[in-house]
Amino acid sequence: MLRPSSGGGRLIPAPGEADLMWMRTKLLLAAACLATGSAFLPGAAGSYVAAGKPWPGGVVRYYDAAPDQGWAVKQAVAAWNSSGARVRLVAAAPSEADVRIEHFPRVTCTINAEATVGYTSAARIWIFRRNDSSPYCNRYMAAQALAHEFGHVLGLGHETRGCSAMNPVGSLQGPQLCAKAHAWQWRCAVLTSDDVAGAVALYGGTARAQRGPEDCDLYRSEAAPRRVAVTPTTTPNLFIVAFTRPSPAHVPAFLASQRRLEESFVVGSSTTSCPTVPYAFARETWEAAVGATQQTRLLLPTGTSCIGVWSVDSFGRPSDRPAVLSVRVVPPAGR
Numbered sequence: 534m535l536r537p538s539s540g541g542g543r544l545i546p547a548p549g550e551a552d553l554m555w556m557r558t559k560l561l562l563a564a565a566c567l568a569t570g571s572a573f574l575p576g577a578a579g580s581y582v583a584a585g586k587p588w589p590g591g592v593v594r595y596y597d598a599a600p601d602q603g604w605a606v607k608q609a610v611a612a613w614n615s616s617g618a619r620v621r622l623v624a625a626a627p628s629e630a631d632v633r634i635e636h637f638p639r640v641t642c643t644i645n646a647e648a649t650v651g652y653t654s655a656a657r658i659w660i661f662r663r664n665d666s667s668p669y670c671n672r673y674m675a676a677q678a679l680a681h682e683f684g685h686v687l688g689l690g691h692e693t694r695g696c697s698a699m700n701p702v703g704s705l706q707g708p709q710l711c712a713k714a715h716a717w718q719w720r721c722a723v724l725t726s727d728d729v730a731g732a733v734a735l736y737g738g739t740a741r742a743q744r745g746p747e748d749c750d751l752y753r754s755e756a757a758p759r760r761v762a763v764t765p766t767t768t769p770n771l772f773i774v775a776f777t778r779p780s781p782a783h784v785p786a787f788l789a790s791q792r793r794l795e796e797s798f799v800v801g802s803s804t805t806s807c808p809t810v811p812y813a814f815a816r817e818t819w820e821a822a823v824g825a826t827q828q829t830r831l832l833l834p835t836g837t838s839c840i841g842v843w844s845v846d847s848f849g850r851p852s853d854r855p856a857v858l859s860v861r862v863v864p865p866a867g868r
Contacts, residue, residue: 534647534685534701581697581731584690585651588631591620591736593656593686596630601663605675606634609683612724617741618732620687632656632686634679642670648682650690658682666786673719673751674705680723689731697727707748714748716793716848721749755782755844757852758798758827763840763860766830774800774840775828776856778821782846792847795819799843799851800829807859808841811851837861 597606610622627633637643637659648658660679664670680698692699693710700708707713707720714720722743729740758776765772781796801814808814821827831840841855 534645534682580694581692581699581727581734582690583688583731583735585653585685585688587688587735588620588652592623593620594623594625594629594631595634595658596625596627596632597634598627599634599636599660599662602634602660602672602675602679605660605663605672605679608676608721609679609723612680612722612743613683613687613732615741615743616724616729616732617739618729618736619738620732620736622683632658634658634660636660636662642667644669646675646678646682648685650685651688656686658686664787668705668787668791671705671785671787673721677703677705677708677720677723680728684728684731687732688735689728692727692731695727696725698724699728699731715850716791717752717754717788717846717850718748718750720747721745722747751788752782752784754850754853755779755846757854757856758842758844759856760826761840761842761856761858763831763858769865770832770834770862772831772833772860772862773828774831774842775826776842778819778823778825778827779844779852780823782850784846784848788848794845794847794849796847797845798827798829799845799855800831800840802831802833802838802840802860804834804836804838807839807857808855811841811843811845811855816845833860833862835862835864 597603613620613622635657641662642664643661646660649656658679660675661670663672663675665672677698684699689699691701693701696708696711698708700710702709705719706716711720711725722745724743726740733740756779758779761774761776763772763774795818797816797818799811799814799816801808817829819827838860840858840860843851843855845851
């Protein structure tokens with residue numbers, strides 16, 4: 534079972550959400566674990582827990598009876614099938630399937646996903662109904678939850694000692710014991726080396742390096758500010774930097790309710806090269822409407838400087854690149 538986290542804690546479901554269903558699924562999990570026992574096995578990347586019998590022949594046929602989760606199922610299946618372990622998850626007709634993926638009955642959105650553990654004649658995965666406006670039931674959370682639950686079906690138990698998809702608690706930014714993605718990202722590498730090592734221990738094979746990034750952006754960043762201009766003030770070496778505020782980022786609905794910061798901008802300068810790291814400079818809150826001109830003051834030394842201006846959205850994400858302007862400051866006449 535995977536339980537999403539909010540911040541550092543655990544979410545508590547609303548009372549009365551299918552209590553009989555939880556009891557039924559927990560009894561199935563307990564029965565599977567009691568039938569097979571569990572063991573802590575050392576892995577190449579740490580440790581993992583083998584809690585169920587591996588499937589004979591290394592082929593597990595599944596039927597997706599929750600078609601709204603088709604994209605998430607595809608992500609989870611592809612991750613396990615490319616892990617290097619000698620096991621395959623294969624889509625099948627209902628009558629030929631070894632495991633069924635089903636919605637929780639009478640529940641639209643819940644913070645849990647659950648599964649039976651290891652080889653059993655009544656293998657099941659229970660998943661929430663997809664709601665891409667929900668921070669807990671969107672497709673990205675579902676992909677992580679299904680990767681976790683398929684791990685249970687393959688015979689892995691919960692890992693509580695290191696970073697693993699089999700950590701019992703997680704969030705959009707990754708499992709509880711893993712380094713977290715930024716607030717504007719999700720953990721798209723849904724398996725870790727620990728998970729793969731556990732599958733290889735159960736089924737044989739050789740672990741493969743996973744392709745692609747570990748964390749993926751959930752939306753495009755804001756554009757950089759435009760029309761950067763510099764004008765002098767009456768104070769030596771003090772200049773006014775003006776620029777136009779861009780349109781805000783288009784944030785997915787499930788993130789919109791979790792905005793954390795005021796939208797802002799960063800202005801910095803360097804005499805050696807154009808600035809590339811916005812975090813080296815102070816962030817200032819916008820005081821202009823979208824499309825209007827914003828101004829700030831900046832001290833520049835004598836000589837040539839490059840000014841960089843970033844926009845920063847409400848999750849602290851800076852524009853992918855700054856607007857830049859090269860400025861040459863000359864000493865006052867007579868010096």
